[in-house]
Amino acid sequence: MKKGFWGLPGTLMLLAAIFAAGHACTKNSDTLKPGSDEYREAENSYWHYCASCHGRDGKGHGMMASTAPIPPRDHTDPAVIGRRSDEELFKIIKDGGEAAGLDAAMPPHKTLLKDEEIRGVVKYLRNLCNCKYAAR
Numbered sequence: 376m377k378k379g380f381w382g383l384p385g386t387l388m389l390l391a392a393i394f395a396a397g398h399a400c401t402k403n404s405d406t407l408k409p410g411s412d413e414y415r416e417a418e419n420s421y422w423h424y425c426a427s428c429h430g431r432d433g434k435g436h437g438m439m440a441s442t443a444p445i446p447p448r449d450h451t452d453p454a455v456i457g458r459r460s461d462e463e464l465f466k467i468i469k470d471g472g473e474a475a476g477l478d479a480a481m482p483p484h485k486t487l488l489k490d491e492e493i494r495g496v497v498k499y500l501r502n503l504c505n506c507k508y509a510a511r
């Protein structure tokens with residue numbers, strides 16, 4: 376292992392991992408409190424980067440939806456979002472559909488959104504579907 380790996384970023388990652396592990400049994404599925412700053416920030420990200428395809432209401436009928444080769448998913452549908460863990464949703468948003476075995480029409484957002492912003496959007500998706508992760 377390279378010296379210095381466990382610097383401050385490493386320590387923070389370790390703490391985050393321990394924190395996440397404590398919540399792993401529920402696969403997270405946390406929602407945001409409507410009206411809170413966190414909620415407004417995530418909603419903003421969503422309207423900025425997702426609504427063009429998935430629609431402002433998340434139902435998949437954004438302005439660009441018809442240009443995608445397959446329909447953008449309905450984020451209000453528990454059958455769609457409920458079968459994904461927070462980690463899966465995070466990966467789909469960060470690395471795009473293709474990296475997760477879905478269509479490449481779902482673009483990666485790693486250069487557009489910071490990890491913590493993506494985490495907020497994942498929670499916002501739980502608000503939209505009003506659903507938790509249901510194991511397949």
Ligand code: HEC
Nearest residue numbers: 424425428443445446447448467468472477478480481482
């Ligand atoms: C350019 C259009 C476009 C944009 C912008 C876009 N998506 Fe998508 N998204 C799609 C399409 C098309 C699919 C369907 C891919 C498939 O099922 O193979 C999809 C699928 C998804 C899925 C997978 C749902 C499932 O089947 O489990 C998630 C989650 C998702 N999008 C979230 C987002 C979020 C969050 C954003 C904004 C940060 C976003 N998308 C932005 C087009 C888009």
